[in-house]
Amino acid sequence: MKAKQQRLILVIIALLAIVGAGLxxxxxxxxxxxxxxLPEQMASEPPEVGQAVRLGGMVKAGSxxxxxxxVTVNFMVTGNTADAIPxxxxxxxxxxxxxxxxxxxxxxxxxxxxxxxxxxxxxHDENYVPKELEGMxxxxxxxxxxxxxxxxK
Amino acid sequence: xxxxxxxxxLWLAAALAVLQMVSGAFxxxxxxxxxxxxxxxxxxxxxxxxxxxxxxxxxxxYAFATTDLSIKLVASNxxxxxPMLYKLTGTWGNHExxxxxxxxxxxxxxxLLAGFEKRLPERTMGATLAVQGFVALGFYAFLLLSSNPFxxxxxxxxxxxxxxxxxxxxxxxxxxxxxYAGYVGLSVAFSLAMGALLTNQVNPAFARxxxxxxxxxxVLLTFGITAGSYWAYYELGWxxxxxxxxxxxxxxxxxxxxxxxxxxxxxxxxxxxxxxWTIMLGVLAFSMSMLGTFLVRSGVLTSVHxxxxxxxxxxxxxxxxxxxxxxxxxxxxxxxxxxxxxKRFAVASREGALVFNNVMLSAILAIVLLGTLYPLLxxxxxxxxxxxxxxxxxxxxxxxxxxxxVMAVGPLLRWKSxxxxxxxxxxxxIAALVIGTIxxxxxxxxxxxxxxxxxxLAAALAVxxxxxxRGRKLWRVPVATWGMVLAHFGVAVSLFGMACEGAFSQExxxxxxxxxxxxxxxxxxxxxxxxxxxxPNWTAIEARLAISESGGEPVxxxxxxxxxxxxxxxxxxxxxxxxxxxxxYAVIGNQxxxxxxxxxxxxxxxxxxxxxxxxxxxxxxxxxxxxxxxxDVKRRTASTKGAERRxxxxxxxxxxxxxx
Numbered sequence: 134m135k136a137k138q139q140r141l142i143l144v145i146i147a148l149l150a151i152v153g154a155g156l157x158x159x160x161x162x163x164x165x166x167x168x169x170x171l172p173e174q175m176a177s178e179p180p181e182v183g184q185a186v187r188l189g190g191m192v193k194a195g196s197x198x199x200x201x202x203x204v205t206v207n208f209m210v211t212g213n214t215a216d217a218i219p220x221x222x223x224x225x226x227x228x229x230x231x232x233x234x235x236x237x238x239x240x241x242x243x244x245x246x247x248x249x250x251x252x253x254x255x256x257h258d259e260n261y262v263p264k265e266l267e268g269m270x271x272x273x274x275x276x277x278x279x280x281x282x283x284x285x286k
Numbered sequence: 287x288x289x290x291x292x293x294x295x296l297w298l299a300a301a302l303a304v305l306q307m308v309s310g311a312f313x314x315x316x317x318x319x320x321x322x323x324x325x326x327x328x329x330x331x332x333x334x335x336x337x338x339x340x341x342x343x344x345x346x347x348y349a350f351a352t353t354d355l356s357i358k359l360v361a362s363n364x365x366x367x368x369p370m371l372y373k374l375t376g377t378w379g380n381h382e383x384x385x386x387x388x389x390x391x392x393x394x395x396x397x398l399l400a401g402f403e404k405r406l407p408e409r410t411m412g413a414t415l416a417v418q419g420f421v422a423l424g425f426y427a428f429l430l431l432s433s434n435p436f437x438x439x440x441x442x443x444x445x446x447x448x449x450x451x452x453x454x455x456x457x458x459x460x461x462x463x464x465x466y467a468g469y470v471g472l473s474v475a476f477s478l479a480m481g482a483l484l485t486n487q488v489n490p491a492f493a494r495x496x497x498x499x500x501x502x503x504x505v506l507l508t509f510g511i512t513a514g515s516y517w518a519y520y521e522l523g524w525x526x527x528x529x530x531x532x533x534x535x536x537x538x539x540x541x542x543x544x545x546x547x548x549x550x551x552x553x554x555x556x557x558x559x560x561x562x563w564t565i566m567l568g569v570l571a572f573s574m575s576m577l578g579t580f581l582v583r584s585g586v587l588t589s590v591h592x593x594x595x596x597x598x599x600x601x602x603x604x605x606x607x608x609x610x611x612x613x614x615x616x617x618x619x620x621x622x623x624x625x626x627x628x629k630r631f632a633v634a635s636r637e638g639a640l641v642f643n644n645v646m647l648s649a650i651l652a653i654v655l656l657g658t659l660y661p662l663l664x665x666x667x668x669x670x671x672x673x674x675x676x677x678x679x680x681x682x683x684x685x686x687x688x689x690x691x692v693m694a695v696g697p698l699l700r701w702k703s704x705x706x707x708x709x710x711x712x713x714x715x716i717a718a719l720v721i722g723t724i725x726x727x728x729x730x731x732x733x734x735x736x737x738x739x740x741x742x743l744a745a746a747l748a749v750x751x752x753x754x755x756r757g758r759k760l761w762r763v764p765v766a767t768w769g770m771v772l773a774h775f776g777v778a779v780s781l782f783g784m785a786c787e788g789a790f791s792q793e794x795x796x797x798x799x800x801x802x803x804x805x806x807x808x809x810x811x812x813x814x815x816x817x818x819x820x821x822p823n824w825t826a827i828e829a830r831l832a833i834s835e836s837g838g839e840p841v842x843x844x845x846x847x848x849x850x851x852x853x854x855x856x857x858x859x860x861x862x863x864x865x866x867x868x869x870x871y872a873v874i875g876n877q878x879x880x881x882x883x884x885x886x887x888x889x890x891x892x893x894x895x896x897x898x899x900x901x902x903x904x905x906x907x908x909x910x911x912x913x914x915x916x917x918d919v920k921r922r923t924a925s926t927k928g929a930e931r932r933x934x935x936x937x938x939x940x941x942x943x944x945x946x
Contacts, residue, residue, distance in 0.1 A: 140627065150646070151645075151652050154649035155656065157684065166660065166672070185676060202796075203796070204795050225873060226875065226876055
């Protein structure tokens with residue numbers, strides 16, 4: 134094999150692998166990416182049952198109920214309209230998880246229409262608003278985040 | 287005064303970067319072997335610049351240590367009540383300070399290169415320093431024009447705002463400086479690669495100069511990522527050790543590129559093959575560290591790392607990113623054709639295996655890169671998505687599995703050309719270990735596919751890592767080879783930890799009244815009491831958990847839920863019980879209305895192996911550097927001695943000495 138040919142073959146193999154990786158990434162990103170829903174979007178066009186998505190909105194006042202086991206909570210998430218989505222979460226609540234504050238729930242919609250959250254992202258401090266919630270009646274907080282510092286995951 | 291001295295030092299350093307750039311460029315105009323009269327300033331400029339940039343950083347460090355509240359940065363990020371350690375580490379726990387650290391390390395490594403590297407031809411060195419100066423200049427401009435760390439307040443603040451409590455941890459002393467030093471080490475590798483490309487000096491001698499920088503950067507990145515992962519694990523209180531968070535990916539991508547580069551540099555140094563490929567990886571590795579800096583520092587991501595969200599800064603870094611990466615790839619495209627062909631090799635050879643793994647690493651890099659950028663891309667079209675483990679884990683495993691298999695075999699192959707038939711026994715053993723472990727583990731229960739594969743590969747890799755030592759006298763094996771063995775073994779250890787954590791972790795979440803007991807694995811966890819406690823700048827509720835393993839003597843753990851008041855924020859301080867075979871991880875949550883407390887406990891078998899493995903990999907890198915330095919020193923002493931002897935003989939008027 135000539136040197137030039139070997140180099141060419143190497144380049145082709147490398148390109149194939151990288152393009153393969155790119156195609157694979159594009160294909161699985163379409164399937165695996167976690168889409169973000171507002172409560173009104175989830176009410177009008179619900180995602181498939183069991184598909185991993187994120188739901189973001191405000192915790193409705195008076196809706197937080199702790200179940201008898203002490204670790205499961207049910208609450209409603211509202212958005213810009215009257216639609217409210219019931220959410221169930223088992224776990225330790227974020228520190229500043231309170232009524233009328235913003236929350237992003239990661240999880241999936243159950244067959245009974247209850248959104249089962251595996252993880253909750255809430256405001257951790259007054260400077261930080263989950264990125265998805267910026268501009269949802271929390272402009273002031275978002276502005277503070279822009280002006281000052283600290284963000285939290 | 288300190289702030290003014292620091293600022294003046296920064297401006298002077300920026301001016302010297304210009305001098306270094308111009309003077310270095312003149313070296314290119316000199317003929318081969320000659321020195322251009324204007325090129326002699328590049329080295330001193332780099333050295334003095336290093337002193338000035340480090341001085342500026344020390345000034346900021348001093349301002350933080352004394353909590354000089356007339357400086358805006360100190361007032362908005364520090365607090366007089368903070369413990370001294372966190373005052374100091376707080377210097378780089380913010381945007382401006384961390385960029386100053388970046389620039390300081392960049393200038394320092396440029397100075398070291400200019401001061402101590404005498405092996406390269408002057409033209410190549412000049413071009414390298416010119417590129418280094420160009421890179422540094424961009425960052426000086428960024429600091430001075432849009433993120434001045436020394437800005438004064440018109441009126442000194444009465445008290446500072448404080449540091450993000452999550453950052454008030456010893457981790458901040460280790461994780462950012464090592465990662466930055468790693469990123470910056472890659473910038474030197476980039477400058478060297480550009481210098482060699484511009485002056486057409488891509489050869490084994492150049493690879494030997496490049497290698498310690500790549501190895502050093504890679505060791506620091508490995509260590510920084512390991513430290514960051516452990517920090518996130520115990521500080522965030524979620525029990526996870528890797529979240530595929532964009533910021534974590536930003537540190538992983540340069541590491542992947544640096545791993546590929548390190549192996550390719552070794553091939554270039556040992557065999558004079560893979561010339562263009564090495565240069566391309568050098569450009570890629572630095573591009574990834576620039577991209578990492580952009581992702582973390584521009585505020586396009588909201589995370590604990592995004593200190594400031596300022597569109598102007600984001601645009602500035604994006605501009606720098608495009609300038610450097612675009613420029614580098616343009617030069618690469620124009621000059622790569624001129625790089626002479628390296629030595630050839632067969633597919634079944636050590637070079638072949640290394641190339642394969644280089645390609646696999648690049649593919650994983652592509653997977654991670656696309657997954658990280660995809661949410662940013664869709665956001666431009668107003669679709670909000672997040673990409674997490676369901677994408678990253680399987681997609682990267684598709685390339686990681688063949689990579690690990692080839693990694694087990696690669697070091698056993700001969701250079702240039704080899705017959706796989708020669709390695710029948712070894713190949714059989716590796717295959718048997720992979721399959722045997724998977725079958726054995728599946729016998730005990732149902733486990734997810736990826737951890738199962740991980741266990742099989744870890745077993746095979748652990749044994750295969752030591753195979754290159756077979757049949758060799760152990761005390762005669764070069765130090766660098768020990769480094770490789772150790773690093774490869776570290777990968778196996780780390781993989782084993784990850785697989786065990788994925789397959790065998792147990793979790794218990796319950797509301798417990800004081801005095802109540804929960805069972806997890808072999809452990810019984812009793813909540814004895816919950817009490818309020820206070821620290822220097824926080825208050826907390828602290829649980830007293832008595833953990834007893836199989837009914838043995840109980841150990842007390844104290845997980846806390848802390849509330850900081852400046853800035854006001856709550857964190858969850860996990861409590862860890864470390865055993866040789868795993869870790870018990872306990873977190874306390876809220877109190878339910880009926881007075882019970884939420885307790886979350888994990889038993890994670892062998893989870894610590896993840897970080898032990900990371901440390902082993904880094905240690906392997908250190909040994910490789912030590913081994914190379916040793917050989918290099920030996921060679922230099924030998925050639926000095928040879929020269930002396932020749933001189934002596936000539937002085938005696940004897941016949942010329944035979945060639946060395």
